Structures are given as C-alpha cells and as structure tokens.
Amino acid sequence: MSVPTQGSGMTWVGRSIRRLEDPALVAGQGHFTADLQAAHWVRFVRSPVASGRIDRIGVPPNANVITAADLAGVKPIKPMLHKFSYVPVAQPVLAADVVRFVGEVVAAVVAASKEEAEDIADRVEIEIVPLTAVTDARRALAAGAPVVHPEAPGNVIVEGRIKTPDFDATRASAHTLIQFEAHSRRQNATPLEARAGHTAYDGATGRVTLTCTTQMPHLTRTAIADVLGMPESDLRVIAPDVGGGFGQKMSLTPEYVILVWLARRLRSSVAWTEDRRENLMAGFHSRDQVITLEGAFDKDARLTALSADIIANVGAYSCFPTTCGVEPLMAMAELPGPYQAQAYDCVSRGVVTHTCPMGPYRGVSRPVITFALERLMDKAAARFGIEPIEIRRRNLIDRFPYKSATGLTFDEASYRQTLEMAVEHIDLPAFRARQKQARAEGRYLGIGFSTFSERTGYGSPAFAARGMEITPGWENVEITMDPSGLVEARIGSSPHGQGLRTTLAQIIADEIGVEPRQIRVVHGDTDRAPYGWGTFASRSLVIAGGASLIAAQKLRTKLLKIASHLLEASAADIVLEGGMAKVSGTDRSLPIATMARQAYYQTHRFNGEIDPGLTEIGAYDPAGTFSNACHVAIVQVDIETGHVAIEKFLVAEDAGRIINPMIADGQVHGGIAQGIGNALLEEIVYSDTGDILTSTLADYLPPTAREVPVIELHHMETYSDASITKAKGVGEGGAIGAPAAVINAINDALAPFNIEIDEIPATPRKIRATLRSAMEKRA
Amino acid sequence: MTGKVAITLNINGRDHAISVEPRRTLADAIRENCGQTGTHIGCEHGVCGACTVIVGDDPVRSCLMFAAQADGVPIRTVEGLAKGDTLHPLQRAFMDHHGLQCGFCTPGFLMLATAVLEREPNITDDDLLDVLASNLCRCTGYQNIIKAVRAAAAEMRA
Ligand code: FES
Ligand code: FES
Numbered sequence: 023m024s025v026p027t028q029g030s031g032m033t034w035v036g037r038s039i040r041r042l043e044d045p046a047l048v049a050g051q052g053h054f055t056a057d058l059q060a061a062h063w064v065r066f067v068r069s070p071v072a073s074g075r076i077d078r079i080g081v082p083p084n085a086n087v088i089t090a091a092d093l094a095g096v097k098p099i100k101p102m103l104h105k106f107s108y109v110p111v112a113q114p115v116l117a118a119d120v121v122r123f124v125g126e127v128v129a130a131v132v133a134a135s136k137e138e139a140e141d142i143a144d145r146v147e148i149e150i151v152p153l154t155a156v157t158d159a160r161r162a163l164a165a166g167a168p169v170v171h172p173e174a175p176g177n178v179i180v181e182g183r184i185k186t187p188d189f190d191a192t193r194a195s196a197h198t199l200i201q202f203e204a205h206s207r208r209q210n211a212t213p214l215e216a217r218a219g220h221t222a223y224d225g226a227t228g229r230v231t232l233t234c235t236t237q238m239p240h241l242t243r244t245a246i247a248d249v250l251g252m253p254e255s256d257l258r259v260i261a262p263d264v265g266g267g268f269g270q271k272m273s274l275t276p277e278y279v280i281l282v283w284l285a286r287r288l289r290s291s292v293a294w295t296e297d298r299r300e301n302l303m304a305g306f307h308s309r310d311q312v313i314t315l316e317g318a319f320d321k322d323a324r325l326t327a328l329s330a331d332i333i334a335n336v337g338a339y340s341c342f343p344t345t346c347g348v349e350p351l352m353a354m355a356e357l358p359g360p361y362q363a364q365a366y367d368c369v370s371r372g373v374v375t376h377t378c379p380m381g382p383y384r385g386v387s388r389p390v391i392t393f394a395l396e397r398l399m400d401k402a403a404a405r406f407g408i409e410p411i412e413i414r415r416r417n418l419i420d421r422f423p424y425k426s427a428t429g430l431t432f433d434e435a436s437y438r439q440t441l442e443m444a445v446e447h448i449d450l451p452a453f454r455a456r457q458k459q460a461r462a463e464g465r466y467l468g469i470g471f472s473t474f475s476e477r478t479g480y481g482s483p484a485f486a487a488r489g490m491e492i493t494p495g496w497e498n499v500e501i502t503m504d505p506s507g508l509v510e511a512r513i514g515s516s517p518h519g520q521g522l523r524t525t526l527a528q529i530i531a532d533e534i535g536v537e538p539r540q541i542r543v544v545h546g547d548t549d550r551a552p553y554g555w556g557t558f559a560s561r562s563l564v565i566a567g568g569a570s571l572i573a574a575q576k577l578r579t580k581l582l583k584i585a586s587h588l589l590e591a592s593a594a595d596i597v598l599e600g601g602m603a604k605v606s607g608t609d610r611s612l613p614i615a616t617m618a619r620q621a622y623y624q625t626h627r628f629n630g631e632i633d634p635g636l637t638e639i640g641a642y643d644p645a646g647t648f649s650n651a652c653h654v655a656i657v658q659v660d661i662e663t664g665h666v667a668i669e670k671f672l673v674a675e676d677a678g679r680i681i682n683p684m685i686a687d688g689q690v691h692g693g694i695a696q697g698i699g700n701a702l703l704e705e706i707v708y709s710d711t712g713d714i715l716t717s718t719l720a721d722y723l724p725p726t727a728r729e730v731p732v733i734e735l736h737h738m739e740t741y742s743d744a745s746i747t748k749a750k751g752v753g754e755g756g757a758i759g760a761p762a763a764v765i766n767a768i769n770d771a772l773a774p775f776n777i778e779i780d781e782i783p784a785t786p787r788k789i790r791a792t793l794r795s796a797m798e799k800r801a
Numbered sequence: 802m803t804g805k806v807a808i809t810l811n812i813n814g815r816d817h818a819i820s821v822e823p824r825r826t827l828a829d830a831i832r833e834n835c836g837q838t839g840t841h842i843g844c845e846h847g848v849c850g851a852c853t854v855i856v857g858d859d860p861v862r863s864c865l866m867f868a869a870q871a872d873g874v875p876i877r878t879v880e881g882l883a884k885g886d887t888l889h890p891l892q893r894a895f896m897d898h899h900g901l902q903c904g905f906c907t908p909g910f911l912m913l914a915t916a917v918l919e920r921e922p923n924i925t926d927d928d929l930l931d932v933l934a935s936n937l938c939r940c941t942g943y944q945n946i947i948k949a950v951r952a953a954a955a956e957m958r959a
Contacts, residue, residue: 047904050839265905
C-alpha cells in the first residue's frame, strides 16, 4: 500500500529530514536517568566468587545494608518457556544461599551519597565458601561437571531439536560433506550509557516511579509488580532518553527490583548508577556459542542438507522475558539462512555455567549463525574450486514465498539481486588482480562476502512459536489531535537512538496533512503510553509504524468527515495537505487547526454523526518479514603482527521501503561497527575459576573511529505485503552480516598459508597463533 | 569521611561556589554539584571520552580530573556551546549529518571537536580521524560523526 499522496505529490516518507530528537541532545538538554538526584544512593555489593555458599555477610555498624534476609515475600525472577524441555530456574533478587557468578548482587548498601555508599560497600564482608566453578559450556556438559542449578543436573536448561524426514537420505546421497566447528566468544553489547535506575515514592498515592534505562518500560512494570507482589497500577516506569541498549537493556535486572522495594520501604527517592566495571561483569553477556556444522552438497555445489549441533553458554540464570532459550532457539530456527537447504537436522542446547547471564544482543544468534554458515559456504566454494559469489548464486532463495526447512515463510526479498549489486560495485576481477600482485609483494589482501536474511517485525505468532509464557509482538498507537491542531502519538515502543520519533512522525504526517514537527511522539512512560513491548528485534518501525499508519488513517477519515461537514463537500473530494483541508478543483479550504477546534468545541454542528474529540487507536500484529543484504569486506592482514585492517566495507541492502534514508543508513553503519568489533576485537574473558578478566573498556574493546572503515551503502527496495508500511526494519542487519564478511575476508587473505580461522573475534593474537602453528607444521 | 574543600567552578562563564570532597571528580562536580548534566559519564576510567569538557583551552576527560584541580579555571561544557538560540556550527553539523543516535556520546564529541578545531582549524582529515578515535560511540559507527566534524571544520574556516 502506498501512502496516499495528494495534491502536490510530496510525501514526508522517503525523505532524509533532520531528526526531531536532535535539538535537545546536541544542546546537552536530554534527560538521562543518571541526571536525576535522589535522597538515597545505592551501591550493590557483588559476589567476588563464581560459585560458592554464602556463609556470612558482615555489615559495618550503623550501615543500612539490605540482604536476602530482608526480602521476605519477594519472589525470584523466573521466566518460563513451555516448550523445548525448558527447566525453569529461579534468580533471587539478592543471592540468598549460594552465588553463581562473579558480579551477582549479594547486598545493597543505602547511603546519603554515592561516595558514602561506596565506602560502606567496601567494608561489607561477604564470607563465601568457594565451590568449583564451571565457565565453559562444553565442560559444563561433561560428566561430573559442577552443577549450577540442581533442577538441571546436566546443566542443560533448554534443548531444541529439528529433523526433517528426508535428512538422512539426503545426506547419504551427498557428493561432498564439509564439517567444522565455529566458535563465537562471549560479548557484551556495551551501550555507552551503562544501566541506571531511580525510584521516587509519592506519599499521596503510595505509587512509585521507576526511571530507568530500559528498552521495555511496560514489561518492566509488569515484571517488578509480579516479583514484589504489588498492584501494577502502583508502579510507573519511565524510560527517559536512553543511551543505547542493543538488547542489553530489555531484560529485567534484579537491581531495579531492589530500587522499587527500597523506595517503598524508605518512602523516599533512591538512585543507582552502574559503573562500567559492573556493566561488563553483570550487565548481560551474549553470543558465547559453539556450532558444529555440517553441510552436504551435491555435485553442483548446491547445499542439500545441513546439520548442526549448537551449544549456547547462557550463564548462570535465565533472562526475563525472553528466557535463555532466545539464543539457542533462534539459532536453530534460522540457521539455514537465505539458502535453499530443505533437509535439516539440528540439536540446540542452552547450557548454564557460572558466568554472567546471557541476554539478547543486536541480532541475537544471527551474527553467530551467519558467521558459521558463511564460513561453510566459503569452505565449500574452495572445495569445489569456484568463487564464493558463485556458490551463493547457486544456493540463495529466489522464489517467494519460500518455506524454509524450519517452517519459516520468506516473503518477497532480493537475496540474489543484492549479491549481484554488491559484486558489481566491488569489481571482483580487479580485486583478484590486485590481490595477486600484493601477495607477490608479501602483502595479504582478502575479500569476504556475507549474504543473509534479517528476520524483522515479527508479531505475537512468531513469539508464540517459542512457547514463551509472555508472548510479545503487537503494538498499539494512540493518536490525538488537540484543539490547537497539534498531534500527539503515544506509542508502546520505546526507542533509544533509533530516531523513531522522526520516522513515525513522517508516516503520520503523510496521512493527516500536517508537518512532522507538529507531531510529538510520546514514549517510554507507562502513565502516558499505551501498553506495548518496547524496542528490540528490528520491530519498532515495522510494528509501531504499522500501528501508527492505521491510527493515522482513522484520524484522517475522521478529519475528512469533519471537513466534509464544514466545507459542504464530499469527503472524496477533499485533500489534507500543508495543514489545510482543501476541496479539489475549488478555492475552498479550511485550516486543519480550525477543524480541530470544532471537533472539541462545536460538536453540536455535526448532528450526532461524528463522535466528539480527535483520538484514534491503531493496533498492528504482523507475522513478520525479512530484510536482506550482502556485505563485502576487503581486508589486509599483517602476518607479522596478526593485525587486520579493513580497507573497504560495502553493503547492498534491502529493507523494503525506507522511511528516512539518513536514519536507515545510520542504523546500518552502527550495526556494522558493532559487527566489526565482534569480528576483531570484543571478547569477554573468564579465568578458569570464573574471574572476569575484561572489566574495563581498556580490556574489552569496542571499535573506535580508526577501526571502522568508510562504509559504502547501496540500496534496493522490495515491497512485500508482509508490512503495511512496506518498511521491513533495519536495526540488526549491520551487526548480523559484518562478522561473517570480515572473517571470510581474513580467511581469503590467509589462503596461501592453508589455514582456517573459524572463530570470532579473530584477534591479532589468535591470528598469529594460527599462523605460527601452520608454519611449524610445515617446517 | 574526608573533609570538604570549598572551590569555585567557572562553567560557561558562570561561577559555581561549591564544597566537595577532594576525591570528587570534575565530572561528578559538574553534573551533581553544578547541575550541568549535559556532560555524560560512560566509563569513569578515562577511555570513552563521553565526559570530555574544555578546561582552559584543552579538551579534558573530566572523569580523570579532580574538581579541586579545576578551581578557578574557565570550563566549557556542551550547555555553553550555543550562543543563545544560535547553535554552534558543530551542533548544527551533527544534526545535518546524523552524527548522533542515542546522543549519549554527543556532548563529549562536540567538546573534543570544538577544542581541537579552535586550536587547529586546518587539521588534516587524517589527524582529525586520530583525534576522533579517542572517544567512543556505540551507535553511529562514526561515519556521520566524521562527516559532521569535517563539515563544521570547513564552515568554521570559511
Ligand atoms: S567517562 Fe570519562 S572517559 Fe569515559
Ligand atoms: S550516539 Fe549513542 S553512543 Fe554515540
């Protein structure tokens, strides 16, 4: 459906207008959680031990320190999944008898200032009898491994299996089998603003307002009310400006529960600002996976059968609301990617260990499975002696709708076209010539491709398939035009950098004929916005955008009805544009603001045919769609140091209709930068005893402007019926595709040494170690 | 508890007479004692640059400096960049080129770039890249920050 454009034919959709969010942010006038002052400050005391029994907690005299013993009646965090042999495990809000990872909250110190709270926290003595810890998922699976939760004696807490009936026969008839292990090390999403929470108690109503860095304000309210056993209406959750989230801020954290509990107990205001060390230790980790992958190819290099054993290290507890099934199960459902393999056999397990709990991070598993699958394609191309692009040409989905081996329906997309678009712009023959020349000079250049799908904008049916007790998906949008003609759109999504206030305003503006700057999008406040699921999973522009379109269309219909009354013309002859309702072909017109006044103050004129006021609600719950792209990286590897320089990064992308090209490109840039970090730099490291060795940004290394090359973007827009705005969502693709392209490029560069690097991140040390062992073997 | 010291922080031309513990960082003093919350804290250990302000003429990581060290020295923060309603060329360029997403790193980048462009208006693109590589942004992938700063540099030279 195209947004009906009337009169001048100009639409707001499709234009790179400046963001409505920006004037406040560039002037330092944003409102972030840590900007709030409070009467009390909290410092959490965290376990220094990965596994152990708490013997005693020694509290300094006269200090206000809360421990599990104080929290009678507070329930643990215990998300539920009704499928996949899920074993529910409970995470106490404060560790009670045992600790299960370094950084787990054991006590909360309350004091009048941050410094004082820190001083007291230093003097809290936690005596823990250490037990043997297990941090590696494979070790946790071995017989005799320490048990993290008694409910799950083998440490497996979720297990999915899929096997198509034709798998064995198809595999048996394969021409070539390729098997290998792909490792993804543990990462932290690292939003630049770490977590923060502030609670304030209102003596008049007994209500508490929690302001916090969440991506899901409504669900945070529901979850905390459940855990504390308080009426949900007594809690208001505000997500003000949030300094990035990338998934890390969508799960419930015990810290916020305690802040709400404290505000009620103290009848006062309480604040906590997480420091970076806490965030790197306890702010959720991701992507710690090992995938054993086997591809069966026919004689023409067509992938006919795929099998995988996926082990996801999910840490010590299961995150709410997605549960820790989110990584292993998404990996299982989407591993075949954009390729036509119809025979599939997969076992995917979530394994608990004595490490920080896993939470979703931009792309959830897809960066890992794409890296694994794209390595498979390149290995197969090498085996068959064809170019990586050729094997992709032969295997990419090209008929729609396409039903995948795992039952997903792929709507209209452009997998092959984006590949060809990328190939055309990269000039592969010229690169190969340059590569050859460089090798002769002892310089190692490589090119890597990654073609992938990005499942986006999925509503409740997709979440229901996972058996989640809490099944998110839909969005509501309420649009009100006030008597002055200004518009407020209240949304349940909760953007934090995505520019949704601007893009939704563009969608709405086209429908009702006013400018985007006259539309204020309100979000992130449970008292103001309708219940919704927040911003994650590349969903907000598709789902909140669709709901905005529906609500705006209803408002438009109503405005036309009013105009028809006031202008005495048929609604079909009236256009809304430039703030006016105009009768086509005449000079009769009326400001929309005038109509708005009438809708409130002159309702008697409508003879009871039009309801008073101007508020409309739109709801949208789509099945989901797929964006797609081809990423290409050109790298140079210094074989002496193992350093990888990315010379060029090119993207051919299709995210359906682009509402604001500037914003869409920004999403892709940001995702790719994170993908480059994942591919080359970022790794959370634990010692064998479970100490975390990467707890500063000098050890855990997000890329800087030096590591991110110029990104060349090319666009294609395929419109599918799966999204009513035709926008497909673009939040995660950059992060999904980039690691694979970079790793494939490194492998291409190092092909003369006959080595393969199947691990992210490929740090200089790992590259050097691999090269060294290859050379030793040769010698 | 340590005793407090009385100091005056001059922020954007305004004096703030405050009393702080000697260990209080400049970042905390600017934000909490002086209420100027535009300066952000992303790591409090000197790596991310979100807390960058201009002390004297130098861009400084305010999380690595004690408030007492800045006693009496003119400090500039993001709140002082615009002249009334007229935005600084860098602020405009960040909006024009989409140099921010969540906006958390933005004050730090703006102050870093302001100090550097004032000192070195003809800085080469490559040197500028080195300078910008000293701050972290997790959202933008830096492309548009670099574009914005280059555009503002050109405008400021003109
Ligand atoms: S907060 Fe000062 S450098 Fe990060
Ligand atoms: S815009 Fe979010 S960290 Fe830079």
